[in-house]
Amino acid sequence: MRALLVVNPRATTTTERSRDVLVRALESAVDLTVRYTQRRGHATTLARAAAESGIDVLVTLGGDGTVNEAVNGLMTAPAGLPGEPAYRLPALAVVPGGSTNVFARALGLPRDWADATSVILDGLRDGRHRVINLGRADDRYFTFTAGLGLDAAVVRRVEQARLRGRTSTPGLYLRAAVGQFFTGVDRSDPPMALERPDEATAAGLGTVIVQNTAPWTYLGDRPVDPNPDASFDLGLDVFALRRLKVSATAKTVTQLAWRSGDQHGKQVLRLHDLAEFTVVSSRPQAFQLDGDYLGERQKVHFVSVPSALRVVC
Known part of the structure; x- marks a missing residue:
C-alpha cells in the first residue's frame, strides 16, 4: 500500500521528534513518502499530484x-x-496537529496525535474506512463548516492576531468575537439572504453558519453545536441570526456555549439536511471555510456532495 504523508511543519502541537516517531510508525504499515508544505495552498498541489500518481492513502499532519x-x-x-x-x-x-482539529475530532479520533496515529494504523491494517459527504462552496470543498458574516470576520481577526505572533486559544477567539461584534458589525441592517429552490427566501440575515457535521467547533474540550443533528451522512445544516441585537445575540451565544442546539426565537434560523442553497448579500461579507479566512464574498452557492471521500478512522 502506497501512502503520502503531507506535513505542515508549522503544526502547533507536534515537534520534529514527534514527526519522526509518526513517520516510523507509518512506515511499519505502508510504503511511505513524506512531503512538507512550504506555503499556503501547497497541500492542495501535493494532494492532487498524489491522487494523479495513484497512491492508496493520503495522510495529513496539521490542523x-x-x-x-x-x-x-x-x-x-x-x-x-x-x-x-x-x-x-x-x-x-488525518493525524491531528493543529490547535483545534475539529474535523479529526468529529470523526471520533483522539485529540492526541500519538493516540490518533494508533487508530489510523489499526484502520490501515484492517482496511477500515468511512465514506462521508462533503460540502462545496462555489468551487471549493469543505469538510465541517463554512461561514459568512460575523463568524468569518472573527476568523479573520484571529488570523491577523496569529500573524502578529499570538497563539490560537479559546480566549483569543472569545476576545476576537467580542471585538468584532461591538466594533465591526452593522447590527441594524443585516445584509444577507438565503435562497433555496422552490422555497421562500429568508432575508435579513446578519451571519450564516453552515455545518457539514456536528459539532461546529470546540472551545477547549467543550463542543459548540448550533446544529447537533448535522452529519457527515446527510446534507448541509444552516444556523443563521437575523438582526444582531446585543441582548438577543448575547443570549444566543450563551446558549451556544452551554446548551448546544437549544437556540430559539424569531432571530434564529435553523435549516436541516439541505442539498443546495445560495447566500447572497447586498454588500461584501467575510467568508471562511473550515476555519480559514478566504476574503469577502457577496454571493456563495452551497452544495452537499454525497459519498465524496473515504476516511480512515
Whole structure:
C-alpha cells in the first residue's frame, strides 16, 4: 500500500521528534513518502499530484486548514476511474496537529496525535474506512463548516492576531468575537439572504453558519453545536441570526456555549439536511471555510456532495 504523508511543519502541537516517531510508525504499515508544505495552498498541489500518481492513502499532519487544502487537492484531481469520488480517489487519514482539529475530532479520533496515529494504523491494517459527504462552496470543498458574516470576520481577526505572533486559544477567539461584534458589525441592517429552490427566501440575515457535521467547533474540550443533528451522512445544516441585537445575540451565544442546539426565537434560523442553497448579500461579507479566512464574498452557492471521500478512522 502506497501512502503520502503531507506535513505542515508549522503544526502547533507536534515537534520534529514527534514527526519522526509518526513517520516510523507509518512506515511499519505502508510504503511511505513524506512531503512538507512550504506555503499556503501547497497541500492542495501535493494532494492532487498524489491522487494523479495513484497512491492508496493520503495522510495529513496539521490542523483543519491543512486537511481542507488536501481534500481540495483530492477532489479536483482528474478522474482516473469511473464512479463516486470516494472509490476512485485515495483514502484520507488525518493525524491531528493543529490547535483545534475539529474535523479529526468529529470523526471520533483522539485529540492526541500519538493516540490518533494508533487508530489510523489499526484502520490501515484492517482496511477500515468511512465514506462521508462533503460540502462545496462555489468551487471549493469543505469538510465541517463554512461561514459568512460575523463568524468569518472573527476568523479573520484571529488570523491577523496569529500573524502578529499570538497563539490560537479559546480566549483569543472569545476576545476576537467580542471585538468584532461591538466594533465591526452593522447590527441594524443585516445584509444577507438565503435562497433555496422552490422555497421562500429568508432575508435579513446578519451571519450564516453552515455545518457539514456536528459539532461546529470546540472551545477547549467543550463542543459548540448550533446544529447537533448535522452529519457527515446527510446534507448541509444552516444556523443563521437575523438582526444582531446585543441582548438577543448575547443570549444566543450563551446558549451556544452551554446548551448546544437549544437556540430559539424569531432571530434564529435553523435549516436541516439541505442539498443546495445560495447566500447572497447586498454588500461584501467575510467568508471562511473550515476555519480559514478566504476574503469577502457577496454571493456563495452551497452544495452537499454525497459519498465524496473515504476516511480512515
